[in-house]
Amino acid sequence: MKILICEDEEILLTALEFRLRKQGFEVLKAKDGKAALQLIETEMPDMVIADVLMPYFTGLQLIDYIRNDLHNALPIIVISALEQDEVVLEAFRLGATDFVTKPFKPNELILRIKRIFQEQEVATASS
Numbered sequence: 001m002k003i004l005i006c007e008d009e010e011i012l013l014t015a016l017e018f019r020l021r022k023q024g025f026e027v028l029k030a031k032d033g034k035a036a037l038q039l040i041e042t043e044m045p046d047m048v049i050a051d052v053l054m055p056y057f058t059g060l061q062l063i064d065y066i067r068n069d070l071h072n073a074l075p076i077i078v079i080s081a082l083e084q085d086e087v088v089l090e091a092f093r094l095g096a097t098d099f100v101t102k103p104f105k106p107n108e109l110i111l112r113i114k115r116i117f118q119e120q121e122v123a124t125a126s127s
Contacts, residue, residue, distance in 0.1 A: 001117060004028040004045040006036040006062065007079070008054050012102075016049070019106040025113075033057025037065065045074065047113065052080035052087060060090055067095040075116045079104070 003025050007013040010031070017027045028043055030036035034056040040048065048066065050059035057065070059078050066072050075097040080087060088099050098112055 001046045002026040002028060002043065003047045003049060003113070004030060004036065004039055004043070006030045006033065006048065006050040006054060006059065008032060008051060015106065019110060023110055033062055036062055040066065040070070047075045047077070047116065049077045049079060052078060052091070060094060063091060063094040063096055075120070077112060
């Protein structure tokens with residue numbers, strides 16, 4: 001499975017990449033929304049993990065683009081230090097699959113990723 005991480009904090013980006021690769025995932029990295037859009041269009045990841053606040057395009061704009069312009073239902077996990085209810089609600093309204101508030105434990109994120117992929121497998125097998 002190929003996961004795109006969109007995160008402008010270099011330390012977090014590197015830590016997530018390391019943990020996900022250790023779990024056997026292929027990892028694509030983008031430090032801003034513009035790079036993320038290019039990777040989504042050229043690499044078609046199986047999942048996107050996006051920070052809300054990024055240069056060029058926010059995580060919310062990225063969700064909107066994936067859902068409305070690309071008409072793609074790929075899972076999107078939003079991560080953010082913001083604990084504002086409006087941001088969380090907007091992310092889900094736009095089509096986010098899950099939302100994780102920073103700081104978080106990498107193991108928690110990995111469990112959420114695996115759960116989403118397992119749910120997709122079950123849905124695909126039953127249809």
